Amino acid sequence: MSVTAGIRPKSPAERLLATNSWLVFAFFYAPILVLVVFSFNANDNVGIWTEPSLRWYREVFQDQAVLNALKNSLIVAAISTVASTILGTMAALALERFRFRGQKFYDGLLYLPIIIPEVTMAVMLLLFFAQGFQWLDSTIGWSPTFGLGTISLSHIAFNISFVTVVVRARLGQMDPRLEEAAADLYASRWQAFRRVTLPLIMPGVLGGALLALTLSLDDVVITNFVAGPGSTTLPVYVFGLVRRGVTPLINAVSVVMLVASMILVAVSFGFQRDPKSRVEPSSRS
Amino acid sequence: MSDAVTLQGVSKVFGDVYAVRDLDLAIGDGEFFSLLGPSGCGKTTTLRMIAGFEFPTQGSLRLHGVEMALQPPNQRPVNTVFQSYALFPHMTVEENVGFGLRMKKVAGAEIVERVRRALDMVQLTHRATASSKQLSGGQQQRVALARALVNEPEVLLLDEPLGALDLKLRQAMQTELKDLQERVGITFIYVTHDQEEALTMSDRIGVMNEGRLLQVGTPQDIYEQPTSRFVAGFIGEINLLPATIVDHESVRLAGGRLVAATTGAAAGSEVTVAVRPERLSLFGLGETVPARLNAVRGRIVRRVYFGDVFYYDVDTPDGVIEVKEENRPGVALHEIGEEAVVAWDPAATTVVES
Incomplete structure (x- = not known):
């Protein structure tokens, strides 16, 4: 006699739940689908479908303004990712491994950039740079300007928080006895970090770095405030294009950015799900 | 018999709590010494001070006559077997065992030879290239021992090393540990709350409670002639x-x-x-x-x-x-x-x- 499992009529509640999840997916992905489809449209008008073509992708990679913006984006992303990963990892180590005066306060401050509205942070940074530049000019006669430098600094500022959160989660899972064991086995502080701590938190560090990279590549609001002439990044450029009227070129640029972001996020998740932590068949001897 | 470890007037204060209070203790060379007491009695803090993970608030700690109280752990001729073993999960068995020698910049060929001998001693040669995470509890325990002993420390510190093992394995490891200690002749300081372990393995036992060392003596002394109500009640039935x-x-x-x-x-x-x-x-x-x-x-x-x-x-x-x-x-x-x-x-x- 066999048991027929799972075959029973669905209740109305279950049907409703199923419908709901399909609706949610549609809500999420239908606009993306439309965007992707219309990026392959040959027509000059965004809304009128004529025939499939790669015309707009060709134009993206021939448009000097787009390429410039892309170059700026990559420079800012590279600088801010490297700097915020190093600083964020250091902050995570300080918070997880040491006890110091004002630790709670520092801990709270670190989460601020994640919590406060992006536009608030943008205004703050703009004011900060403006005041700072004025002060620098009046004291040492150096007058820096808005540009890739200010954008990079701003991206570092908000990325540190995200990197710290991700690295801390990883550090929290690590047995602090391992660092004591390394010290017990004659490793200096640096050697213990290099040989034991860093390899073990590497998935977190890489995950944090990729998150920082993605956030930097996607940022519009803050970048828009602290950018200077000639330092437009790709998302800011796209935003500007939209205001002048949507052309299918934007669709193509958006799809390129979408795919790049998706790849980065996927890789980031891959790092954070440590392959070593999977259950391995235990070998008997 | 010269003293391997000498503690004089050692106290450790956390906040305003005395974890260890005014401890005087001399442990002889080649001795198997157990620190016995209930959890929170200060035995682990004492061990961690000898290892260098904690520094005494006051007092003197000497290893073979050399003052070490404030030296960091990597500057001390002692090694530790941790309660949870603390094997490096990203390294193989032989990489774990060779870690201390690599940090001491011992020549490559010598490392290979000494790691081989250490694994031989704990009968794990056949698992040398296994990941440390693939080992059973008893095997991890033996790797932790080999990783410490391969450095030929003056003193080996063991923090309840058998606590995570089941009863049968624990009893087997007790015998194995005692044999090993007699063979290598290294001073063992063994922290445990298990009176049976302390009685069967130790040359001498120090019983601690509430940060104080109450009595030091051979297992017979401690069992037959307790000098305090606590020691009498803590060890065996009475x-x-x-x-x-x-x-x-x-x-x-x-x-x-x-x-x-x-x-x-x-x-x-x-x-x-x-x-x-x-x-x-x-x-x-x-x-x-x-x-x-x-x-x-x-x-x-x-x-x-x-x-x-x-x-x-x-x-x-x-x-x-x-x-x-x-x-x-x-x-x-x-x-x-x-x-x-x-x-x-x-x-x-x-x-x-x-």
């Missing part, structure tokens, strides 16, 4: 009977009976008489009790069968006394409700503070 000192050779129990015991304090002081259940014998009312024995009469209220032994609870005017009688021919079996005499040798009577 009857603690309130009493008053009469003179140098006798005390009066709460029920009024005079018993022989060697006493130190002044006559009239309140004390506790401590007697191990296995040192007591039960006599029926018809039997003659040898005159030199201390004897207390009571009624048997409980009998528990343990296979090899019977435990009797005897209700006497001096309190309920637990008696352990062997289950073998020649030892009379007594029934619940029976009147009987509990008797013991005055030499087996220990007097501690009340």
Whole structure:
């Protein structure tokens, strides 16, 4: 006699739940689908479908303004990712491994950039740079300007928080006895970090770095405030294009950015799900 | 025998709590020394100070005469076997074992040879290239031992290393550890809350409670001649009977009976008489009790069968006394409700503070 499992009529509640999840997916992905489809449209008008073509992708990679913006984006992303990963990892180590005066306060401050509205942070940074530049000019006669430098600094500022959160989660899972064991086995502080701590938190560090990279590549609001002439990044450029009227070129640029972001996020998740932590068949001897 | 470890007046304060208070201890070269006590008694803090993971708030800590109290762990000739083993999960067995030698910049060929010998010693040569995460608990334990011993430390510190193993394996490892210690001749300092482990393996035991070292002695000393009520009660089973000192050779129990015991304090002081259940014998009312024995009469209220032994609870005017009688021919079996005499040798009577 066999048991027929799972075959029973669905209740109305279950049907409703199923419908709901399909609706949610549609809500999420239908606009993306439309965007992707219309990026392959040959027509000059965004809304009128004529025939499939790669015309707009060709134009993206021939448009000097787009390429410039892309170059700026990559420079800012590279600088801010490297700097915020190093600083964020250091902050995570300080918070997880040491006890110091004002630790709670520092801990709270670190989460601020994640919590406060992006536009608030943008205004703050703009004011900060403006005041700072004025002060620098009046004291040492150096007058820096808005540009890739200010954008990079701003991206570092908000990325540190995200990197710290991700690295801390990883550090929290690590047995602090391992660092004591390394010290017990004659490793200096640096050697213990290099040989034991860093390899073990590497998935977190890489995950944090990729998150920082993605956030930097996607940022519009803050970048828009602290950018200077000639330092437009790709998302800011796209935003500007939209205001002048949507052309299918934007669709193509958006799809390129979408795919790049998706790849980065996927890789980031891959790092954070440590392959070593999977259950391995235990070998008997 | 020179001293491997000397602690003088060592205290450790966390916040305003004394984890260890005014500890004086000398551990000889090649000795198997156990620090025994309940959790939170300061034994692990003491071990961590010797390892260098904690620095004493005050006091002196010397290793073979060299002051080490404030040296970081990587500057000390000691190695630790951690309770959770703390094997590096991203390294293989041989990488784990060779870690200390690599940090000390020992030549490559020598590392290979010494790692091989260390793994040989703990019978894990066949697992050398396995990931440390693929090992069973007992194997991890042995890798942790090899990883520490391969460095030929002056002192090996073991923090409840058998705590995570099941009973059978733990008993096997006790024997293995003791054999190993005798073979390598390194000083072992072994922290445990398990009295059986401490009694069976140690040359000497230090019993700690509430940050203080209460008594140091051989396992026999600690078991047979406890100097405090805590040590008497913590190790093994014991009857603690309130009493008053009469003179140098006798005390009066709460029920009024005079018993022989060697006493130190002044006559009239309140004390506790401590007697191990296995040192007591039960006599029926018809039997003659040898005159030199201390004897207390009571009624048997409980009998528990343990296979090899019977435990009797005897209700006497001096309190309920637990008696352990062997289950073998020649030892009379007594029934619940029976009147009987509990008797013991005055030499087996220990007097501690009340």
